[in-house]
Amino acid sequence: MNEAKSIHERKHVWRDEILLIVGLLLFVGVVYAVNNSLQPVFTPTTLLLTGVFLAIVPAAIWLVFFYLQDRAEPEPKGFVLGVFALGGILAAAVGIPVVDDLFRVSHWLRSDTTTTIVGGILVIGFTQEFLKYAAVRYSIYNSDEFDEPTDGVVYATAAGLGYATMLNIQFVVSNGGVDLGAGIIRIAVVALAQAAFSGITGYFLGRAKFESEQIWWMPLGITLAATFNGVFNWLQGIVTRPTLSLSGATSNAWMGLALAAVVAFVTTGVILVLVRRNLKSLQAGK
Amino acid sequence: MANKQVSLGDRFAEITVVALTVIALIAGWLYKSSIENASLAFNAEGVSAQAPKGWLQVEPAGNEILHTVDIKSTGFGATYVIQKIPTTQEASAAEVSSRLSLNYAQNLLAFRMLDQREVTVYGREAYEISYVFVESNPDLTHDQLPSVVRGTDYVFLNGDHAVVVTFQTDEKNYDLDMGRFLVFLRSLSF
Numbered sequence: 103m104n105e106a107k108s109i110h111e112r113k114h115v116w117r118d119e120i121l122l123i124v125g126l127l128l129f130v131g132v133v134y135a136v137n138n139s140l141q142p143v144f145t146p147t148t149l150l151l152t153g154v155f156l157a158i159v160p161a162a163i164w165l166v167f168f169y170l171q172d173r174a175e176p177e178p179k180g181f182v183l184g185v186f187a188l189g190g191i192l193a194a195a196v197g198i199p200v201v202d203d204l205f206r207v208s209h210w211l212r213s214d215t216t217t218t219i220v221g222g223i224l225v226i227g228f229t230q231e232f233l234k235y236a237a238v239r240y241s242i243y244n245s246d247e248f249d250e251p252t253d254g255v256v257y258a259t260a261a262g263l264g265y266a267t268m269l270n271i272q273f274v275v276s277n278g279g280v281d282l283g284a285g286i287i288r289i290a291v292v293a294l295a296q297a298a299f300s301g302i303t304g305y306f307l308g309r310a311k312f313e314s315e316q317i318w319w320m321p322l323g324i325t326l327a328a329t330f331n332g333v334f335n336w337l338q339g340i341v342t343r344p345t346l347s348l349s350g351a352t353s354n355a356w357m358g359l360a361l362a363a364v365v366a367f368v369t370t371g372v373i374l375v376l377v378r379r380n381l382k383s384l385q386a387g388k
Numbered sequence: 389m390a391n392k393q394v395s396l397g398d399r400f401a402e403i404t405v406v407a408l409t410v411i412a413l414i415a416g417w418l419y420k421s422s423i424e425n426a427s428l429a430f431n432a433e434g435v436s437a438q439a440p441k442g443w444l445q446v447e448p449a450g451n452e453i454l455h456t457v458d459i460k461s462t463g464f465g466a467t468y469v470i471q472k473i474p475t476t477q478e479a480s481a482a483e484v485s486s487r488l489s490l491n492y493a494q495n496l497l498a499f500r501m502l503d504q505r506e507v508t509v510y511g512r513e514a515y516e517i518s519y520v521f522v523e524s525n526p527d528l529t530h531d532q533l534p535s536v537v538r539g540t541d542y543v544f545l546n547g548d549h550a551v552v553v554t555f556q557t558d559e560k561n562y563d564l565d566m567g568r569f570l571v572f573l574r575s576l577s578f
Contacts, residue, residue, distance in 0.1 A: 224416030232409040
């Protein structure tokens with residue numbers, strides 16, 4: 103691996119991650135409130151267009167925060183947008199067809215708990231995390247612009263949000279639109295989860311470039327991200343399981359959003375601590 | 389983006405990640421196959437088979453001795469049916485097939501016969517009919533357009549009766565579901 107080249111920290115990255123989580127929660131709250139108070143009526147076309155627009159909003163929130171704060175040593179806008187687009191393209195061209203059409207996970211994944219976890223990790227986790235890794239590794243990674251360990255988190259988050267945006271657009275299009283209540287929560291959950299798992303891959307990518315890590319380092323990162331991905335999908339299925347009672351069924355979509363927000367906060371916090379500890383040791387050894 | 393020289397360590401790490409992903413996906417495929425091919429022994433009226441595990445067992449009607457449906461399928465759920473139909477000693481498989489086709493034409497919406505031929509199924513003489521129809525069962529809980537269903541029946545003559553094995557599934561899933569059905573067909577004995 104390459105020798106250490108940089109010991110800087112792009113501090114606003116963490117603020118961006120936190121603002122993304124808070125921004126998404128606010129976004130869901132606003133859409134939910136507007137939907138409940140105005141109860142808009144849509145034609146099929148406007149419902150579809152509204153859904154596609156809402157699917158793009160999570161990535162837009164992060165990109166806006168990122169560019170507003172990335173002034174000290176700005177990343178080239180084209181590169182961040184390019185990696186974001188690459189994440190989306192890989193999702194549409196490879197990830198979604200592999201998971202949905204080749205492996206047809208909807209047919210067998212929810213058979214039992216073990217299958218949900220093992221299948222979720224091996225098929226969904228590895229497919230998604232490898233493609234997000236590839237979006238960074240085979241584009242910006244060898245560039246001069248990838249010049250700080252935290253750039254791994256920045257670009258992997260961009261790839262993850264690109265992937266999430268495409269997953270959400272596919273969800274909206276295949277359903278002919280999205281319910282502004284439960285649908286908007288799903289969009290936020292997917293964005294939060296993909297951003298969180300990408301952060302893990304990004305941390306490993308950042309260290310892989312700037313330190314002499316062992317050969318197992320990057321495989322360990324992908325495996326960890328894939329494992330979190332699979333376990334999260336299983337937990338998501340449990341907490342959002344509808345509650346049945348004599349008065350009818352109650353949706354627990356909000357629980358899913360809460361879980362995704364907690365996972366995103368905790369992941370960001372852990373990565374922040376690890377990056378800071380790593381930078382300190384690099385500075386001490388400089 | 390200006391590329392730099394990639395170190396040998398980087399290259400090995402990159403190959404390891406790709407290899408790990410391929411291994412994970414192969415393991416995932418094997419795991420998927422083990423789940424999908426999991427089966428339960430079925431035995432009734434001298435006919436036995438390995439029926440898919442986890443499928444909905446529908447109460448057999450008429451000549452049916454097995455009627456099982458994959459409720460996790462998208463669209464029209466993959467369905468396997470085994471019928472034991474009384475025949476005369478002189479009846480040919482083609483005649484039984486004609487009766488089946490006539491029955492389908494009377495009961496199924498937009499029924500079309502695609503092909504019919506004599507085949508050998510795992511060493512056993514049979515008559516195969518392939519057809520298509522439109523799902524027509526009223527279902528108030530189903531908010532999608534009716535599915536186009538493809539079906540294939542195998543008619544085996546066995547003394548004074550015919551064993552008819554039916555496979556029906558959504559036209560979109562037909563090729564993908566066929567492999568699983570062939571495993572079921574191979575397990576059939578009577």
